[in-house]
Every structure is written in structure tokens, then in C-alpha cells.
Amino acid sequence: MKKRILTFLAVIFTLTASLQLTVLAYNTPVTDEVGYLTRDEINALNSYLEQVRSEYGMDVVVYIEQSAGSDNVLLRADDIYDYRGYGAGENRDGIMMYISMYPRKYTFSTCGEGIRVFNDAAIERLTEVTGEYLRAGDYYDAVAAYAEEAYSMLTAAANGEVYGYGEGAADDYTKPVAWGLAGIIPLIVAALTTHARGKGMNTAQYNNSAAGYVNGSLNLTTSNDLFLYSSITRTPRMQNTPRSGGGMSTTHTSSGGTTHGGGGGGSY
Amino acid sequence: MAEIRNFKCPCCGAALVFDGVSQTLDCSSCGNSFEVETLKQLDECTGETAKESKFDWEHYEPRSYEPDGEIDLASYSCPSCGAEIAGDNNLGATICPYCGNSTIVKRNFEGTLRPDYIIPFKTDKNGAMRAFENACANAPFLPKEFKDKRVVEKMTGVYVPYWMFDCDCEASAVFNATRVSAWSDGRFDYIKTDFYKLIRAGNIGFTNVPVDASSKTDNRYMEGAEPFDCGAAVDFNAGYLSGYLADRYDVSADDSIERANERVKNTAASILNSTAAGLYATVIPESSRVSFSGGKIRYSLLPVWMLNIKYMDKMYKYVINGQTGKVSGEFPTSKTKKARFFAAVFGVTFAVCAACVWAFTNFM
Numbered sequence: 001m002k003k004r005i006l007t008f009l010a011v012i013f014t015l016t017a018s019l020q021l022t023v024l025a026y027n028t029p030v031t032d033e034v035g036y037l038t039r040d041e042i043n044a045l046n047s048y049l050e051q052v053r054s055e056y057g058m059d060v061v062v063y064i065e066q067s068a069g070s071d072n073v074l075l076r077a078d079d080i081y082d083y084r085g086y087g088a089g090e091n092r093d094g095i096m097m098y099i100s101m102y103p104r105k106y107t108f109s110t111c112g113e114g115i116r117v118f119n120d121a122a123i124e125r126l127t128e129v130t131g132e133y134l135r136a137g138d139y140y141d142a143v144a145a146y147a148e149e150a151y152s153m154l155t156a157a158a159n160g161e162v163y164g165y166g167e168g169a170a171d172d173y174t175k176p177v178a179w180g181l182a183g184i185i186p187l188i189v190a191a192l193t194t195h196a197r198g199k200g201m202n203t204a205q206y207n208n209s210a211a212g213y214v215n216g217s218l219n220l221t222t223s224n225d226l227f228l229y230s231s232i233t234r235t236p237r238m239q240n241t242p243r244s245g246g247g248m249s250t251t252h253t254s255s256g257g258t259t260h261g262g263g264g265g266g267s268y
Numbered sequence: 269m270a271e272i273r274n275f276k277c278p279c280c281g282a283a284l285v286f287d288g289v290s291q292t293l294d295c296s297s298c299g300n301s302f303e304v305e306t307l308k309q310l311d312e313c314t315g316e317t318a319k320e321s322k323f324d325w326e327h328y329e330p331r332s333y334e335p336d337g338e339i340d341l342a343s344y345s346c347p348s349c350g351a352e353i354a355g356d357n358n359l360g361a362t363i364c365p366y367c368g369n370s371t372i373v374k375r376n377f378e379g380t381l382r383p384d385y386i387i388p389f390k391t392d393k394n395g396a397m398r399a400f401e402n403a404c405a406n407a408p409f410l411p412k413e414f415k416d417k418r419v420v421e422k423m424t425g426v427y428v429p430y431w432m433f434d435c436d437c438e439a440s441a442v443f444n445a446t447r448v449s450a451w452s453d454g455r456f457d458y459i460k461t462d463f464y465k466l467i468r469a470g471n472i473g474f475t476n477v478p479v480d481a482s483s484k485t486d487n488r489y490m491e492g493a494e495p496f497d498c499g500a501a502v503d504f505n506a507g508y509l510s511g512y513l514a515d516r517y518d519v520s521a522d523d524s525i526e527r528a529n530e531r532v533k534n535t536a537a538s539i540l541n542s543t544a545a546g547l548y549a550t551v552i553p554e555s556s557r558v559s560f561s562g563g564k565i566r567y568s569l570l571p572v573w574m575l576n577i578k579y580m581d582k583m584y585k586y587v588i589n590g591q592t593g594k595v596s597g598e599f600p601t602s603k604t605k606k607a608r609f610f611a612a613v614f615g616v617t618f619a620v621c622a623a624c625v626w627a628f629t630n631f632m
Contacts, residue, residue, distance in 0.1 A: 174629075175629055178625045178628060178629060179625055181621070181625075182618065182621035182622050182624070182625045183618070183621075185617065185621050186613075186614045186615075186617035186618040186621055187614065189613060189614075189617045190610045190611075190613040190614035190617060191610070193609075193613045194606060194609055194610045194613065197408050197409070197609065198408070198409060198601070198606065200406065200407055200408050201407055201408070201409055201410070201598065201599045201601050202597075202598040202599070203403070203492050203595060203596050203597060203598075204486070204488040204489040204492040204587070204596045204597050204598055205488060205491070205492050205596075206487065206488055206491050206492075207491040207492070207494055207531075208530065208531060208534050209531060209534055209535050209538065210474055210477045210528075210531040210532055210534070210535040211535050211538070211539075212494065212495035213474050213475055213476055213477045213478075213495070213498070214472060214473065214474060214535065214539070215434075215436075215473035215474060215475040216473055218470045218471070218472050218539050218540070218543070219470050219471040219472075220468065220469075220470040220543060221469050221470050221471065222313075222440070222467060222468060222469035222470070223467075223468055223543060224309060224313070224466070224467040224468075225445075225464050225465075225466050225467075225544075226306050226309060226310055226464060226465045226466075226467065227306070227462060227463075227464055228278050228279065228300070228302065228306070228463045228464060228465060229278075229279055229300040229301075229302070229462075229463055230460055230461065230462045230463070231460070231461050231463075232458055232459070232460045232461075233458070233459045233461075234456045234457070234458050235456060235457050236456055236457075
């Protein structure tokens with residue numbers, strides 16, 4: 001009897017696990033828990049993004065939810081990406097557009113090959129093309145614009161032209177700024193050094209200290225260090241991962257320990 | 269009736285409310301909690317240091333100088349700057365050590381006030397000149413031709429009048445200090461700043477804090493030539509004046525007290541501050557107080573060499589410590605040398621920055 005119960009439990013466990021795996025493996029590209037999109041819009045987007053996945057082996061997904069639970073929507077997006085099992089292949093290649101109703105924020109999370117294809121410049125572009133629609137409340141247009149732009153970026157990457165290639169950190173505005181600083185910093189250093197050295201030319205200075213006339217040493221009678229309070233500042237760890245010959249991708253680590261890229265977005 | 273005390277939050281200044289459960293004083297504004305005992309101590313100590321400092325000097329009664337026959341003194345007066353200087357009657361022709369005027373008038377000695385102490389000269393004229401040459405060598409932008417084209421007017425050894433202040437003071441100070449620690453986990457960088465109030469008090473003794481008692485000498489020059497080793501001071505004897513000039517004070521002890529107070533208070537706070545050195549990331553003074561009674565004032569003569577140098581139609585004055593040879597004064601500056609130095613530093617720094625920018629723009 002005991003053996004039968006154990007066998008029954010084992011079968012139930014195996015079925016449940018395989019069902020979970022099935023759910024993970026067959027997550028549709030668009031999930032809308034809020035109702036921003038109609039059923040027809042979701043179906044149209046799903047069919048488009050599944051085609052993108054089969055063509056380029058990369059997940060391009062959308063997740064819309066009621067509440068992010070905190071202001072840090074990027075970390076929430078990473079967690080959803082990890083726990084829902086998004087991403088194609090061993091490296092879980094893909095990108096996810098995340099929209100939260102509370103707070104009214106959106107962002108993008110990338111993983112695997114998606115980090116390289118959807119680099120910082122690409123994320124900036126996706127933010128640009130979707131932001132206006134979101135602020136206007138045109139959620140379908142925003143998601144459709146994201147899907148189309150992501151598709152064209154994947155197409156370009158497949159042709160060896162990753163978006164932002166050759167621009168990276170040293171793009172059009174960074175170069176003049178860097179050279180400007182290269183001119184200004186030496187000026188400041190030279191002025192300060194010359195001024196400090198010039199002080200040696202005038203040794204007639206007031207002496208506000210009487211340290212040379214202290215008799216013996218200090219007899220300390222009270223020494224009390226009173227702790228008042230502490231303050232802790234917490235900033236997300238960001239790593240700049242330079243890509244050979246291409247744009248930079250800023251990466252960070254999710255709570256599950258997976259490396260993600262992305263960011264961008266903002267309030268809408 | 270029991271005394272009701274209101275504590276204010278040391279962080280934001282809002283009123284604190286006592287929490288009976290945690291037995292702490294809590295701030296509803298910034299959310300911090302404080303131990304009652306900590307705030308009581310803080311209140312007492314900040315109240316103490318917020319009081320005015322107490323500087324209590326004994327009155328100085330000047331003593332008249334009576335010639336004892338050891339040296340034949342004469343008075344020299346300068347019609348240009350009004351200096352009245354005593355000196356050896358056999359000094360011969362001399363110039364005014366303050367303004368360089370050579371038409372100094374010699375008169376019969378009319379008496380002066382008797383100093384308590386004198387620090388005799390330890391560096392002779394040659395030694396003082398060597399010290400000056402060393403100072404020139406260390407002046408970075410000194411014109412090359414300064415050595416050849418300068419004209420050394422007469423170099424005079426002068427005993428300058430000083431008020432010397434002695435006191436044993438009780439000093440207390442409150443400082444705001446912080447300690448910073450940083451760590452990271454997989455997702456975040458953390459910076460924790462702990463805020464402290466440091467309360468320090470102690471006894472510090474000062475001996476022979478000098479304040480220039482002559483209005484004719486620029487205090488910048490005189491303080492620039494410090495310190496003097498007052499351990500070498502001896503009871504005044506007119507014999508030490510032989511071959512030198514000696515000025516008489518024209519700034520009273522009462523008028524010099526303020527400067528002495530300032531130097532004593534600054535030094536006391538600085539010494540108390542040094543007890544926290546290395547223990548905190550930042551230590552910023554909030555308030556300090558010095559208190560003493562029966563501070564002593566004495567009248568002394570300290571030795572300096574006054575050197576006037578003419579260079580390119582301009583007079584440069586130098587004061588050289590007659591004990592240590594320390595030189596105080598302003599040297600002429602070569603604009604060419606200064607510009608060359610500026611260009612060299614700019615060139616090297618620019619090369620380094622340019623290399624960094626080039627690497628950044630080409631390899632990133």
C-alpha cells in the first residue's frame with residue numbers, strides 16, 4: 001500500500017513538473033495582466049513576435065502588469081524575464097519590454113545575445129519610439145512600434161550591422177567633450193601647481209598657530225565619541241561591458257544571478 | 269516641579285519624541301532614534317563649548333630702564349618713519365632698519381622701559397646672509413639676475429620688542445565626525461555613513477607665545493620668521509645690545525592680547541582635533557572654548573636681522589630670525605620662469621590627457 005502511494009505521488013510530481021515546464025516553454029510573447037491591449041491586438045502581436053523568434057532565434061516579448069512592487073522596474077523586469085523562462089536557446093537570448101501600471105513606468109530587459117544586439121544605443125532608440133505612444137495612452141501602437149523596431153534591429157544585426165555599431169561610448173558628442181576636458185584639465189592643473197609653487201616666493205605670512213609654544217603635551221580630560229545615526233545609500237551595480245568594434249552595453253545582475261542588459265524607458 | 273527638557277534632533281533639528289517601548293527619543297521628521305543618555309551628554313557639552321571663552325591675563329606693569337653702566341646707550345630716531353631706537357653709543361653711522369633711511373639722527377639716551385628677558389643673537393651677519401642665500405636658492409621663480417643686480421643696503425641686527433604670553437588653559441571642543449564604509453553584493457553598491465559628535469576637553473599649557481610689540485614692523489614678516497626658541501631667553505642685560513639696535517614697544521600689552529588669544533584658541537582647537545586624527549573620515553569643528561586665569565605677560569626683546577635689498581628700483585625687505593636664520597619676506601618673481609613652469613606642467617598633463625582620450629576614442 002505504502003509503495004502504491006509513493007508511486008502515485010511520484011507520478012503526480014512528474015506530471016506537475018512537466019506541466020510547469022510546458023507552461024515555461026510555451027509562454028506567449030505578449031502578457032497583459034492589466035488589459036491595456038484587446039484580445040485581437042494580443043493575438044496579432046503574438047503571431048508577429050513568434051515569427052520573429054522562429055526567424056532569428058531570439059525572444060522579443062512584452063509583459064504588462066498591474067504593480068511592479070517598487071520603483072525599480074528594471075530589477076522587476078529582470079526577475080520576470082528569469083522566472084517566466086523567457087529567452088531562446090541556452091543563453092536565453094532575447095529582449096523584454098516591461099510596462100507597469102503602478103508606478104507608471106516602463107523599461108527593457110535584455111539577456112544573452114540580446115545584450116549585444118540591443119545595446120545601450122538600441123535601448124535608447126526603443127525608448128524613443130515607444131515613449132510618445134505610451135504617454136498618449138496608445139499602448140498597442142507602443143508595443144507594435146517596439147516589435148517592429150526590434151525586428152529591424154535583429155535584421156540589421158543578422159547582416160552584420162549591429163545598431164549603434166561604431167558609435168558606442170565615443171560617439172559624436174563624447175569626442176569633443178573628451179578633447180575639451182583634455183584641454184581644460186591641464187590648464188587647471190598647471191594653474192594650481194604654479195600658484196602653489198609661487199607661494200614659496202612670499203614667506204612673510206601670518207602664523208595663526210602657537211603650536212611651537214605648547215608647554216608639554218595635552219592632558220586630555222574628556223574624550224567622548226557619541227554615535228548619532230547612520231545613513232546608507234544603495235545604488236544598483238552597473239558594469240560597462242565594451243563590445244569589440246561595436247556600441248557599449250551596460251549590464252547588471254538580476255536577483256537570480258543572471259546577467260542582463262537593457263534599461264531605458266522611464267515614466268509615461 | 270520637574271524640569272522639562274526638549275531635545276532637538278541632531279540630524280534635522282526637529283523636536284524629538286520619547287518612545288516608551290524602545291526607551292529612545294525618536295524623530296518623526298528624519299526617522300532617526302537616539303539614546304536619552306547620548307543626547308543628555310551632547311546637550312551638556314555643546315552648552316559648555318557654546319559659552320564665550322575666558323581669557324584672563326594679569327596686568328603688566330612696565331618697569332623703567334635705569335642705566336647700570338654696562339653699556340653706553342644712545343637714542344636713534346628716524347625722521348622718515350618716526351622710529352625711536354636705542355643702541356650702542358659707539359655704533360657709528362647706521363640706517364633705519366625699518367625704512368632704510370640713512371639720515372638717522374643720534375641723540376642722547378633718554379631712557380626706555382626695561383624688558384624682562386632678551387634672547388641673544390645666535391646667528392651673526394655672515395650666517396644670516398648665508399641663510400638668505402639659501403632662501404633665494406629655494407625661491408622657485410627668482411629672477412636669474414637677482415643675485416648680480418641686487419644692491420644690499422645695510423643689514424642691521426635689531427632686538428625687536430615682543431610681548432610674551434604664558435597660560436595654562438582648559439580647552440574644550442565639539443566636532444562633527446563621520447565614518448564611511450562601503451560594500452557590494454551582486455546587485456548593489458552600498459555606502460554607509462555613521463555620524464558622530466566628538467567631545468574633547470583637556471589642559472594645555474602655552475609658554476612664551478610671542479606677539480610683536482612694535483607698530484613699525486609688519487606682523488606678517490615677524491610671524492613669518494617664527495618660531496623663536498624661548499628656552500634661550502635670559503634675564504635682560506644691556507650688555508647684549510652691544511653692536512645692535514633695540515626698538516622699544518609702542519603697542520601696549522593690552523592691545524596685543526587679542527592676537528595672543530586668537531593664536532592660543534586656534535592651537536587648542538587644533539590639538540584637540542588631532543586626538544581624532546586617523547579615526548574618522550571627516551572631522552569638522554563645531555565649537556570650541558578656552559578658559560584660563562592668571563595668564564602671565566612679559567616684555568622681551570627678540571633678535572632679528574633686518575635686510576633691505578634694492579632690485580630694479582624697488583626695495584625688498586627681509587626679516588631673518590637671529591636665532592634660526594629663518595627668512596621671512598617677499599622675493600621678486602620672474603614672469604618668464606613662471607610662464608615656463610606653467611607651460612611645462614601644462615604640456616606634460618596635456619600629453620597624458622591626450623593619450624587617455626586617444627585610447628578612449630579608439631579602443632572603447
